[in-house]
Every structure is written in C-alpha cells, then in structure tokens.
Amino acid sequence: MTSAQQRSDAFWERIEAQLAETDADIAIERDGFYSQPEWDVYRVRYTSAGGHRLFAWLSVPHGDGPFPALVRMPDYASVHDIIYTPLRHRAVVMNATHRGQRNSDGSVQASYPGLLTDGIEIAAEYTLFGAYADALRAVDVLGGQGIAELSGAVALTGAGLGASLALATAARRPTVSAVAADTPLALGHPAALEPGLGYPLAELGDYLRANPRSEGTVESLLSVVNPVTTARAVQRPVLMSAGSFDRSLCLLAFAEELAAALPECDFRVYDGAAEGGGHIHGQVRGEWLAARLGVEIS
Amino acid sequence: MATKADLKSFVTEVTCPDDFDRFWQGVRSELDGIPLEARTEPDPLRSTEVVKVYQATYRSLGGLEIFAWYALPAVGDGPFPAILHLPGYKSEPALRRDWGAKGVAVLSVAVRGKLPSSGEFNPGYPGLLTSGVEDRDTYGYKGVISDCVRGVDFLLSRPEIDAERVYCCGSSQGGGLTLITSALRPEIKAGVAGYPFLCCFPESMRMLRSYPYDELSCYQRAYPDRAEQMLGTLRYFDAVNFTPRIKCPMVVGIAMEDEVCPPETSYAAYRLLGGERELWLFPETGHGNAHEYPARERAWLEERIGVAQVVAS
Numbered sequence: 001m002t003s004a005q006q007r008s009d010a011f012w013e014r015i016e017a018q019l020a021e022t023d024a025d026i027a028i029e030r031d032g033f034y035s036q037p038e039w040d041v042y043r044v045r046y047t048s049a050g051g052h053r054l055f056a057w058l059s060v061p062h063g064d065g066p067f068p069a070l071v072r073m074p075d076y077a078s079v080h081d082i083i084y085t086p087l088r089h090r091a092v093v094m095n096a097t098h099r100g101q102r103n104s105d106g107s108v109q110a111s112y113p114g115l116l117t118d119g120i121e122i123a124a125e126y127t128l129f130g131a132y133a134d135a136l137r138a139v140d141v142l143g144g145q146g147i148a149e150l151s152g153a154v155a156l157t158g159a160g161l162g163a164s165l166a167l168a169t170a171a172r173r174p175t176v177s178a179v180a181a182d183t184p185l186a187l188g189h190p191a192a193l194e195p196g197l198g199y200p201l202a203e204l205g206d207y208l209r210a211n212p213r214s215e216g217t218v219e220s221l222l223s224v225v226n227p228v229t230t231a232r233a234v235q236r237p238v239l240m241s242a243g244s245f246d247r248s249l250c251l252l253a254f255a256e257e258l259a260a261a262l263p264e265c266d267f268r269v270y271d272g273a274a275e276g277g278g279h280i281h282g283q284v285r286g287e288w289l290a291a292r293l294g295v296e297i298s
Numbered sequence: 299m300a301t302k303a304d305l306k307s308f309v310t311e312v313t314c315p316d317d318f319d320r321f322w323q324g325v326r327s328e329l330d331g332i333p334l335e336a337r338t339e340p341d342p343l344r345s346t347e348v349v350k351v352y353q354a355t356y357r358s359l360g361g362l363e364i365f366a367w368y369a370l371p372a373v374g375d376g377p378f379p380a381i382l383h384l385p386g387y388k389s390e391p392a393l394r395r396d397w398g399a400k401g402v403a404v405l406s407v408a409v410r411g412k413l414p415s416s417g418e419f420n421p422g423y424p425g426l427l428t429s430g431v432e433d434r435d436t437y438g439y440k441g442v443i444s445d446c447v448r449g450v451d452f453l454l455s456r457p458e459i460d461a462e463r464v465y466c467c468g469s470s471q472g473g474g475l476t477l478i479t480s481a482l483r484p485e486i487k488a489g490v491a492g493y494p495f496l497c498c499f500p501e502s503m504r505m506l507r508s509y510p511y512d513e514l515s516c517y518q519r520a521y522p523d524r525a526e527q528m529l530g531t532l533r534y535f536d537a538v539n540f541t542p543r544i545k546c547p548m549v550v551g552i553a554m555e556d557e558v559c560p561p562e563t564s565y566a567a568y569r570l571l572g573g574e575r576e577l578w579l580f581p582e583t584g585h586g587n588a589h590e591y592p593a594r595e596r597a598w599l600e601e602r603i604g605v606a607q608v609v610a611s
Contacts, residue, residue: 034516077390084512102422111413111414113344113393206343279555
C-alpha cells in the first residue's frame with residue numbers, strides 16, 4: 001500500500017468516525033409552495049460531522065412506492081438548485097448542500113472564489129474536507145428520512161465538485177448503485193496545481209503564488225481526496241464526461257487517468273470545455289440514469 | 299427542439315405599460331438621490347502581473363451596499379475601456395481577469411441577494427423571482443436592475459475608465475440584465491446577451507417546468523387570486539419591453555434546445571432590438587453551454603472595443 005493510499009484511508013476513517021459520533025437529527029418539512037401536482041417537495045435539515053447543520057431539497061413522487069432514488073451532489077457554488085430533473089416524476093430526488101452553501105451556512109460561509117483554499121494549510125481546518133463528510137451524510141440521511149419508501153436503487157450525480165463528491169461517496173457507501181459524474185473536479189490531483197488554470201482551480205494557483213513555500217504542504221494535504229486514489233473502491237457503474245479543452249475543473253489528462261482507474265466507467269469526451277458535453281451529454285446522462293434506476297424519463 | 303420557424307412565428311402577449319418610461323425615469327431619479335460612495339480595496343491574492351484586482355463597493359437603491367469584482371489592467375494608467383459583466387440567476391459573479399492583458403477593465407457585479415451583497419436583501423434561490431412581485435415598487439428586480447444601472451455609474455466615476463468606451467455582457471439572467479441595462483444606460487456602447495432570461499414571462503411560465511421560471515408558476519398556483527397582479531408587475535421588468543429602447547449594437551445568443559430560457563422568448567427580445575443587432579443561434583445546445591460561445595463573445599467585444607488599438611497604445 002502506498003503512503004498516499006494510507007493517508008487517504010486514514011482521512012476517510014477520521015471522517016467516518018466523526019460522522020459516527022454525530023447524531024443526524026433529521027427534520028423534514030413539506031414545502032407547499034414548491035410542491036407540484038405530481039410530486040411533493042420537502043425541506044430537509046440534518047447535522048453532519050463537526051455539528052454543522054445542513055440543508056437539502058427532497059422531492060417525492062405522488063403514488064405508491066417504493067421508489068428508486070437520485071442524489072444530486074452540490075456544485076462548486078454558493079447556491080444548490082431546487083430539484084429539476086425529468087426523473088422527479090418517478091424517483092425520489094435529493095439535492096444536498098455542503099457546509100458553507102446557502103441554507104447550510106450557519107457556522108461557515110463559503111466565499112467564491114475562496115472556498116477552495118479556506119484553511120488549506122491544516123487538514124482539520126480545511127473547510128472543503130467537511131464537504132466530503134457532508135456528502136456521505138446526505139446519502140445516510142436519504143436512507144433514514146422516513147418520508148418515502150425506497151426501492152434500493154440509489155444513483156448519485158453531480159458536476160465538478162459534485163462529481164468528485166459523488167465518486168468519493170460511492171467508494172464509501174455500498175448502497176449506491178450507480179454514479180453519473182460530469183467533469184469531476186481535479187482537486188487532490190497534482191494537475192490541479194498547474195499554473196494558468198481557470199477558476200475554481202485557479203484559486204490554488206492564486207494561493208501558491210502568494211505562498212510559494214506551501215506547495216508541498218498543499219499537494220500532500222489535498223492528495224487524500226484525489227479521485228484517482230479512491231477510484232478502485234467505486235465498485236459500481238460510472239458514467240463520466242469531460243471536455244477536451246477544460247482548464248478549470250477537470251483537466252483531460254486527469255480525467256483519462258481517473259476513467260482508467262475506475263473499475264466500470266463509460267467515459268465520454270466532448271469537444272469543448274467545462275460544460276463537458278452540455279446538452280448532448282445531458283441527454284446521455286438522463287437516459288443512463290433512468291436505465292440504472294429502472295424508470296422512464298418524463 | 300425549437301426551429302427557426304418556431305422563433306419567427308412566435309408572438310409574445312407581453313405589452314408595454316403606458317407609464318413604463320415614467321416608472322424607470324422615477325427609478326433613475328431615486329438612484330440619483332443616493333450618494334454612490336464608490337470604494338475599491340486592492341486584492342493582492344487575486345492580482346497578477348497583468349491584472350490588478352480590487353474588491354469594489356457602491357451604493358444602490360435603498361442605500362444598499364453592492365459588491366463587485368473590479369479587474370484593471372496592471373500595465374498603463376488608462377483611461378481603459380471597460381466591460382460591465384452581469385451575473386446569472388444563481389451563479390457567482392465572475393472574476394474576469396482575462397481581459398486585463400488586453401488593456402480592458404471589467405466590473406463584475408454581485409447584484410443584491412448574491413454573496414456578498416446579501417446582507418440586507420436575501421430572498422434566496424429559489425425566491426428572488428417572486429420576491430415582492432405583488433407590486434412593481436416592491437419587486438426584488440427593481441433593486442437588481444438598479445444595481446446594474448449603478449454599476450455604470452461606478453465605471454463612469456472612475457478616472458481610469460474611458461467613459462466613451464463602456465460595454466456590457468452576461469449570460470442567462472446576465473443576458474437579460476445586459477438587455478435591460480443597455481436600454482436604461484445609453485452610455486453603453488455595445489453588448490452581448492447570451493441565452494437571455496427575463497423575456498416573455500407569461501409564455502416562459504407555460505412553456506417550461508424548470509426553475510427559475512417555475513417559481514412564478516408556483517406563485518400562481520399558491521396565490522391564484524394574485525396571478526394577474528403578478529403578471530402586471532412583470533410587464534415593467536420584461537426584457538421585451540426594454541429591447542426597443544436599446545440604441546447600441548447588441549448580440550443575442552440563443553441555444554435552440556434551451557431548457558431554462560425558451561429560445562422563442564429570447565428571439566422575441568432580439569427581434570425588437572432598436573439598434574444594430576446580431577443573432578447567434580446554437581443548434582443542439584442547451585442553456586449556457588454552447589462551447590464556442592465564450593470565444594465568439596470575446597472576439598465580438600474585442601472588435602468593438604478595438605483591443606488591438608488598446609494594446610498598441
């Protein structure tokens with residue numbers, strides 16, 4: 001076992017231990033304003049590692065369950081969408097936020113740019129590591145929400161940071177049955193420290209320009225969340241997209257290395273940048289997820 | 299997928315209120331009575347050899363302090379041409395350092411409700427589109443549009459900016475705000491509006507079930523007795539009522555498979571443009587993700603700004 005793998009394993013063990021000692025304390029409230037004739041919308045609040053109170057949107061189709069479920073992991077942004085997907089007619093859908101995002105910002109407020117380097121010198125103070133704990137907690141909360149009867153099929157999806165969170169969660173939660181990962185954020189991979197990248201990865205370049213002696217520390221600290229390191233543990237089918245000219249989220253060389261490391265990956269490269277196939281891949285992803293969840297797209 | 303025939307045959311039901319210009323002149327007068335209090339704070343972490351980045355603030359409607367990223371060329375003293383960059387509905391204001399090397403300043407505005415301009419007005423996302431929609435004077439977008447209008451005031455107040463060369467661009471909500479701001483501020487010399495939001499509210503609500511427009515449908519379902527009132531307010535904020543008032547050259551970019559801003563509604567705004575106009579259609583493309591769009595936007599603005607001249611001088 002490599003030292004990088006050992007560091008990564010130790011990191012995840014610490015996160016799991018923190019989650020184990022934190023009561024999720026789930027509170028669910030139906031949102032009558034955003035509920036629709038075909039599905040109900042709920043506001044879900046729960047506690048993650050470190051006592052951070054988090055928020056998620058949850059939609060539940062009308063009719064008899066059990067339903068398959070889809071968790072959309074948060075993008076790198078201050079706001080996470082309310083649920084919009086053609087699968088919401090047939091599947092329970094959860095849009096989970098991480099600490100620092102709107103509605104989950106009671107104790108940490110993320111800044112953009114800024115979140116990628118907030119507390120980066122010390123692992124225990126690095127805000128974004130908490131987002132990985134929050135992603136695991138979201139899947140656990142979905143299983144324990146008690147509102148909707150679930151069939152057992154649980155897919156994860158996300159773009160950029162959300163894609164990396166989805167892959168990391170799938171590596172740790174055997175309840176996950178499939179992952180659609182669009183342009184996973186290269187955070188933790190050495191390529192993310194290249195100069196001349198666009199935001200959000202450029203935040204790392206900004207930090208290292210101001211703190212040139214910290215490069216080794218930063219590279220070592222971030223390596224525990226390198227998606228390539230945990231890829232082998234994702235024992236579920238993955239659909240992954242990348243843009244051939246992406247210089248801000250998912251650099252092509254990183255994407256190719258990650259796809260090769262995932263045991264079962266349908267890897268699609270598109271002629272473009274961070275949009276990773278955009279509308280065309282959106283259709284591919286929708287059909288792929290529908291097939292994995294056993295539902296039809298409305 | 300929308301076809302060109304769909305675009306051309308679409309006719310909006312949105313009409314312009316008789317007192318539309320009077321209302322917006324009143325807003326301008328209200329803004330003129332508020333001291334701008336423009337401030338800039340250097341941000342060395344985000345600055346590079348070619349661009350100096352500042353955190354800027356100024357006062358807008360209701361006296362709210364509005365934040366913006368202000369990126370100036372590091373080489374030369376100006377006066378520089380400037381771009382007012384307007385944000386999407388839920389996305390962060392972009393820190394545009396890419397124009398600095400070309401001798402162009404960029405002010406990227408975090409309109410009220412967005413971090414970090416959300417201290418006194420914070421309706422949330424979803425939430426902004428229906429915030430105060432019962433009345434044109436309480437509607438959140440009266441403030442949002444004012445924040446963009448005041449962004450122009452900020453640029454015109456700066457000695458390092460060439461007041462004769464102010465441009466505007468943005469996508470999605472930023473596209474709609476580009477159209478609206480360019481109508482209200484004739485100082486803007488040209489603009490690019492990508493996938494514009496805020497066009498043809500009644501039809502957009504009916505054509506789509508995606509957010510943000512679905513917020514309005516939720517409102518209509520929750521308060522059916524106020525639906526007419528809501529639509530009455532929205533007429534004062536619909537980009538199709540602003541575009542005939544735009545006199546500068548303007549591009550509208552439309553994704554033909556746009557699932558957030560119906561292509562027909564964006565085209566309706568384009569068709570009513572009062573000045574020189576250019577249409578970019580992107581087939582097999584969804585909202586905001588035409589991969590050639592950023593390069594086209596850049597090239598078009600560079601030509602209008604005369605970037606080669608800027609660099610040479």
